[in-house]
Amino acid sequence: MSYQQQFHRWLHSDALSPEEKAQLQAIADDPKEVEDRFFGLLEFGTAGLRGVMGLGLRRMNVHVIRHATQAFAQVILAVGPAAAAQGVAICYDCRVHSQDFARAAAGVMAANGIPVRLFEAMRPTPELSFAVREYGCVAGLNVTASHNPPEYNGYKVYWSDGAQLPPQHAAAIAAQMEALDVFDDIKTMDYDQARAQGLITLLGQETDDKFLSHVLDQINDRQAVAQVADTFRMVYTPFHGTGYQQIPYVLEQLGIRHLHCVPEQMVIDGTFPTVKSPNPETPESFALAQKLAKEVDAQLILGSDPDADRVAIQVKDRKGDYVQISGNQTGVLLLDYLIGAKRRAGTLPENPVALKSLVTTQLAQVVAEANGVRCYNTFTGFKFMAEKKNQLEAAGQGHVIFSYEESIGYMIGDYVRDKDAVTAALLLTEMTAWYAARGMTLLDALQAIYETYGYYGENTLNLVMPGLEGMGKMQAIMAALRQTPPDQIAGTTVCLQRDYQTGTERDTATGETTAMELAGSNVLGYQLADGTTLVVRPSGTEPKIKIYVLASGTDSADCQRKVEQYTAWAETLRHWAD
Numbered sequence: 001m002s003y004q005q006q007f008h009r010w011l012h013s014d015a016l017s018p019e020e021k022a023q024l025q026a027i028a029d030d031p032k033e034v035e036d037r038f039f040g041l042l043e044f045g046t047a048g049l050r051g052v053m054g055l056g057l058r059r060m061n062v063h064v065i066r067h068a069t070q071a072f073a074q075v076i077l078a079v080g081p082a083a084a085a086q087g088v089a090i091c092y093d094c095r096v097h098s099q100d101f102a103r104a105a106a107g108v109m110a111a112n113g114i115p116v117r118l119f120e121a122m123r124p125t126p127e128l129s130f131a132v133r134e135y136g137c138v139a140g141l142n143v144t145a146s147h148n149p150p151e152y153n154g155y156k157v158y159w160s161d162g163a164q165l166p167p168q169h170a171a172a173i174a175a176q177m178e179a180l181d182v183f184d185d186i187k188t189m190d191y192d193q194a195r196a197q198g199l200i201t202l203l204g205q206e207t208d209d210k211f212l213s214h215v216l217d218q219i220n221d222r223q224a225v226a227q228v229a230d231t232f233r234m235v236y237t238p239f240h241g242t243g244y245q246q247i248p249y250v251l252e253q254l255g256i257r258h259l260h261c262v263p264e265q266m267v268i269d270g271t272f273p274t275v276k277s278p279n280p281e282t283p284e285s286f287a288l289a290q291k292l293a294k295e296v297d298a299q300l301i302l303g304s305d306p307d308a309d310r311v312a313i314q315v316k317d318r319k320g321d322y323v324q325i326s327g328n329q330t331g332v333l334l335l336d337y338l339i340g341a342k343r344r345a346g347t348l349p350e351n352p353v354a355l356k357s358l359v360t361t362q363l364a365q366v367v368a369e370a371n372g373v374r375c376y377n378t379f380t381g382f383k384f385m386a387e388k389k390n391q392l393e394a395a396g397q398g399h400v401i402f403s404y405e406e407s408i409g410y411m412i413g414d415y416v417r418d419k420d421a422v423t424a425a426l427l428l429t430e431m432t433a434w435y436a437a438r439g440m441t442l443l444d445a446l447q448a449i450y451e452t453y454g455y456y457g458e459n460t461l462n463l464v465m466p467g468l469e470g471m472g473k474m475q476a477i478m479a480a481l482r483q484t485p486p487d488q489i490a491g492t493t494v495c496l497q498r499d500y501q502t503g504t505e506r507d508t509a510t511g512e513t514t515a516m517e518l519a520g521s522n523v524l525g526y527q528l529a530d531g532t533t534l535v536v537r538p539s540g541t542e543p544k545i546k547i548y549v550l551a552s553g554t555d556s557a558d559c560q561r562k563v564e565q566y567t568a569w570a571e572t573l574r575h576w577a578d
Contacts (some may be wrong), residue, residue, distance in 0.1 A: 001040040006057060010038070015063060015183045016055075023055050036467055044068060044174040046167050046253065046381065047540045050145055050154035053097060060145075060153040063182055065101045068143070068155055070186045071109040071176035074136055075169060076114060079319065083138045086160070087115035089203070091128035092143040093240045094269040094309040095153050096487045098122065101143045105155075110194035111187035120202040123267070124308030126243045126420035128212045129162040131203060136160075140207070147279035147305040148542065150271045162416035163386030167520070208246070214415040214556045215250055215423050220341035225255040232433050233258040234300040235293045236425075237265045239278040239285065241306030241420055249428045254471035256433075260296050262288050272306070281307050281408055283324045290314070290322050299441070304421040309420040310408045313428055315442045328361040328458045329446055330428070331404035335364055336449060337431040338402055338412075339371045353398035355385045358500075358518065358525070359548040360406045364458040369451060374398060379500070379521045380405060381540065386417035396532040406458065406548070429535045450556070457551045457559030461570040465546040474538050474545050477576050481524050481536060489526060489534065490569040498525035532562050536573075547573065 001009070010016060010025045027033045037056025042049055042064060053060045073394075077084050088109055092102035099122070106116045117135055119128075125142055132140040140158035151165070157165045157173070167172070180186070194200040236251070236259060238244040242264050251259050262395045264274050265288060274280040275285045282285055289301045293316070301314040301322055303317040313330060314322040325333070335354055342348035354368045358377040368375035376392075378384040385403040403411040409419030412427060435445050449454070465473045485497045487508055497506045503519020506512070523537040533550040547570035551562035 002259045003035045003040075007034050008040040009239040010055065013183055020055055037059050039468060042073075043178055044086050044170060044177055045540050046142075046170045046383065047164065048154060048156045048170070050148065050152060050542070052151050057182065057526040060097075060101075060155075062097075062104045064102060065104050065143075065155060065181065066108050066186045066188060066367050067177060067182045068173070069105040070112070070180055072139070072141065072157060073109055073112040073114055073187075074176050074180075075172045077112065078172075079138065083391050084112075084114050086136055086138040087117060089117045089119075089128055089131040089135065089137045089158075090142070091119045091123050091125065091131070091140070093123050093125075093270075095143075095145060095306065096150065097153060098102045098143045098270065101153065101155070104188070104320065105141060105143070105187045106200050107191055107194060108187060109200035110197075111189035113199075115198075116194070116200045117203050118200055119207075120204045122242050123208075124246060124420075124422055125156070125420055126309055126416045126422055127207065127211045127246075129158060129209055129416040129418040129420075130214070130572040132158050132160065133162040133417070134207070134210060139370055142307070144307040145460070147277070147281070147310065148305050149277055150415050158418075161386060161390060161417055164381065164383040166383060166387065178536060191408060205242040209416070212250065212422075214413060215246075215426060216253055218413055218423055218427060219430060219515075220252060220338070220347070220427075221430060222255055224437050225430060227437045228433050229257045232256065232436055233260065233296050233298040234261045234302060234429065234432075235296070235298045236264065236304045237281065237286070239275060239303060239306055240265055240267060240269045240272050240310065241278065241304065241308060243304035243308035243425070245423050247302075247304055247308065247425045250422060251429055254426055254430060256429060258296070260292055260298065262292055264288055271304075278306050280310060281327065283314070285486075286314055286322070288326070293322055297434060300429065302425055302428060304425060308421040309419045309422045311410070311428065312408045313432075313442070315432070317441070317443055323443065325442060326447070326458065327404075327406045327408040328363070328456075330408065331406070331410065332361060332363050332367055332449060333403070333442060333445055334410065334424075334427060334431060335402050336367050336371075336445075337434065338427070339368075339373055341430075341434070344399065349401065353392055353400045355388055355400055355403035357381075357385075357405045358523075359460075359537075359546075359550070360404065361458050361550060362533070362552065363453060364404070366453045368447065373401070379523070380537065382409060382418050385411060389417070406460065411486045446451055455553050455555050455559050456560050457553065457556065457563045459549045459563045459567050461549070462539075462544045463547070463566055463570075463574050464542075466543045470543050474543075477545060477573055478522060478524070478536070478538065480576050484523075486526065489528060490565050492532070493529040494526045495529055496525075496527035498527070500525065530562065532566060534566060534570075545573065
């Protein structure tokens with residue numbers, strides 16, 4: 001069916017309300033917009049669905065939600081009656097329509113005979129991962145677009161281990177979506193009727209208490225916090241999102257006495273009116289937090305993204321300015337701290353292991369292995385880290401104490417299998433207080449790590465390519481890099497060319513090709529003669545190609561020079577598809 005036919009089918013469908021039909025009628029004379037919304041399904045990837053809200057096959061709306069959920073239900077039902085009887089957990093964030101989408105998904109699961117545990121109100125993403133495991137659910141789903149702009153929403157799917165779906169299950173849902181009609185093949189049930197029949201039950205404070213008990217068990221050193229409690233001041237912002245209750249609670253339980261929350265951003269609002277983007281990775285998002293921090297003379301600023309699975313920090317430097325510490329640096333600091341803190345507390349397990357994504361700084365591996373902790377790379381995505389954690393621990397090959405990605409995601413403990421800003425916020429604050437008790441800032445601690453283990457620098461470049469045209473450009477760039485792999489980048493020899501799709505590595509000097517441990521993902525990597533690693537991959541959740549520059553050098557200036565040199569090369573990829 002052509003995109004014009006799909007448009008007219010939606011326009012005349014009984015499934016749409018008069019208001020929805022009026023919205024479609026408003027774009028009838030805009031063929032490019034019609035094509036962009038209806039040329040095909042919104043792709044169901046390994047991260048689920050994510051897109052701009054609106055009507056159409058390639059937009060996030062209640063019809064697409066029901067379609068995806070029917071496909072998900074059929075994958076669950078295919079496992080068998082016992083699996084379906086375990087039920088699913090459903091969560092949602094603060095975004096516009098998130099509650100409506102969550103209830104629509106619950107209605108589809110209920111209509112398919114799959115019981116639902118639905119959170120009574122919005123909750124942090126890690127609590128969904130916890131609930132799936134705690135209640136023995138077969139699966140879970142979360143309506144959230146994480147840190148995306150306000151016009152976005154999304155649909156994350158989880159399996160019984162509490163991790164996001166592995167690729168084979170995601171592919172099965174995508175295949176079902178192709179086979180199912182978006183209107184005719186959907187089973188649905190009224191929300192109130194499903195609740196009355198016991199097919200939908202609500203999760204509330206009892207689940208919060210269980211989750212938060214596990215979070216607080218991660219505290220390593222209350223005494224260090226108590227030592228500086230009278231003088232240690234910090235600022236927190238949830239960016240209008242789901243961290244607004246639980247993160248202040250755990251920080252207060254840790255013993256933080258001077259916690260200042262940004263009042264304007266403690267207001268729940270899916271339009272995120274006080275920021276251009278609710279992404280804690282963006283230093284500009286912290287403008288209000290910095291203003292408050294200066295007023296109260298805070299040592300630490302901490303911000304969680306709207307679904308509270310990612311967290312970023314800023315600290316005051318010697319000049320009194322607030323400086324953002326990158327995800328790469330924050331992860332190294334926290335890894336180094338946890339190894340030491342667990343040793344001091346006598347809680348470091350035998351055969352400790354750390355996990356990181358292959359696009360995360362190599363400094364993490366250096367720090368881990370220098371301290372007797374094995375470190376493994378995984379593909380980007382905490383489902384891969386969860387899979388590796390499960391595999392290692394089931395085989396008795398180690399206990400994972402920490403997992404992280406450069407994009408400010410951290411997983412600690414055994415009760416979740418996803419990134420967790422609630423637990424990370426707790427431990428980042430404990431770590432900052434521990435250093436404060438020793439007269440050090442996190443910037444001092446980071447410098448000490450560089451002096452001990454060597455200097456490393458990183459940058460991530462995002463080449464945004466929206467719409468149908470952008471998708472074609474992204475595919476063309478990856479195809480061109482595979483067809484003609486570069487032997488030199490920015491004047492430096494490429495020693496190793498890595499294709500993680502095929503799992504092969506080619507030595508450019510000898511032409512020899514060998515197999516790698518990681519395979520099956522659309523990622524390319526280049527090891528350069530000066531020790532720099534470059535990685536190129538399309539984002540799994542947003543319309544962009546990401547290029548990671550991972551450099552090491554003799555000092556910080558040498559690292560920065562290399563980062564700038566290869567970032568300039570990465571910028572040229574924008575034009576490769578033209």
